[in-house]
Amino acid sequence: MQTDELASRIRxxxxxxxxxxxxxVESGRADHRVQARALLDALTATPGQALRLGLSGTPGVGKSTFIESFGILLTGMGHKVAVLAVDPSSARSGGSILGDKTRMERLSRDPAAFIRPSPSQSALGGVARRTREAVSLCEAAGFDIVLIETVGVGQSETMVAEMTDLFILLMAPAGGDELQGVKRGIMEMADLILVNKADGDLKPAAERTRADYAGALRLLRRRPQDPEGFPKAMCVSALEEAGLERAWDEMQQLALWRREQGHFDTRRAEQARYWFGEEVRRGLLARLERDAAARARMAALGDQVARGDLSVARAxxxxxxxxxITS
Structure with a gap:
């Protein structure tokens, strides 16, 4: 399919x-990268600025259940929702399960929703290498809400904060020392902490957990891009679909305030600059790996380091x- 035809169909x-x-865009083949760049260039002028939501949380916290219930709520309100779910790749085989559509069966059948699982491959930070470009494609296709589900490593989702407008942290109740379940770094990035599974016997524990996180958030320095009261912690139940509408109201309130104060566009500009730098760094590394002389020199120095003849710093x-390059 020609680039212009593909772009037209996406629009x-x-x-x-x-x-x-x-x-x-996820392909690593050189000819596919050329086609992907042409496609993204063709879609650059396409109007549409979706609200980008990043969702993180430890494995088993109920991210897929939350996304399905939350997504159905949003499509019921008339929104078009795209879900980009990133699955961890095996360090041995490189494969991924990519089972998100089976875990979100109801949402996957919704005509106003689109679910795309992608392998993380070697990318760090909880997202796949080309997730940012996939977001742009979803916006061009008319989706007004794009939800990015990270791999759920819990404490190192830094990249997702650089491609989303709001960063949601999903936590579980009764997890032992609650404040050790998530470290300061990721808490400082979170715009909203949602304590999931606030139902049945876990409801009192969920409320205690919410209070713990609310207290911890009050100790953090207020960010200039936040209105009074944010970031905040809330209880939700994805299973019973309780608290989701209130959580959405809070997200909208925060996004609207940032738009009115100019923080929204400023952050988007900062993110574009960040990803430009990332692409340049990745391109330089790729070029280095393709240089035969550089690879041979790296291998020789690596052998000396392995034998103990050279320190890592000297090599x-x-x-x-x-x-x-002078260090």
Missing amino acids: NGERRALARAITL TSEMLETLG
């Missing part, structure tokens, strides 16, 4: 074309000098 909201385009310095 018309064709799901098959969108899925095909995401496969294209690094010599490699950078080989490349004409």
Whole structure:
């Protein structure tokens, strides 16, 4: 399919074309990268600015159940929702299960929703390498809410905060020392902490957990992009679909305030600058790996480090000098 035709079909909201385009941008083949860049350039002028929501949480906290219930709530309000779910890849085989559509069976059948699982591959930070480009494709296809579910490593989801407008942290009740379940770094990035599974026998524990997190959030320095009262902690039950509408109201209130104060557009500009730098760094590393002489020098220095003939610091310095870089 030609780039112009694919771009036109995406603008018309064709799901098959969108899925095909995401496969294209995720490909590492050189010819596919050229086609992907042409496609993204063709769609740059397409109007549409979706609200981008990042969702993180430890494994088993109920992210998939929450996304399904939350997504159905949003589509019922007339929104078009795209879910980009990132699954961890095996360090041995490189494969991923990619079972999010089976875990979100009701939402996957909703004509106003689109679910795309992607492998994290070697990317760090809880997201796949091309998730940011997939977000742009979903916006061009007319989705007004894009929800990014991270791999759920719990304490190192830094990249997702650089591609979303709001960062939601989903936590479980009765997890032992609650404040050790999430570290200061990720708490400082969170705009909203939702304590899930606030139902049945766990409801009192969920409320205690919420109070613990609310107290911890009050100790953090207030960020200039937050109105009074944010970030905040709330209880929800994805299973009983309780508290979801209130959580959505809070998200809308925060996003609206940031738009009115100019923080929204400023943050988008900062994110664009960040990803420009990331792409340049990745390109330089890829070019280094393709250089035969550089690979041979790296291998030789690596052998010396392995034998103990050179320290890591000395070998690094010599490699950078080989490349004409002074450390």
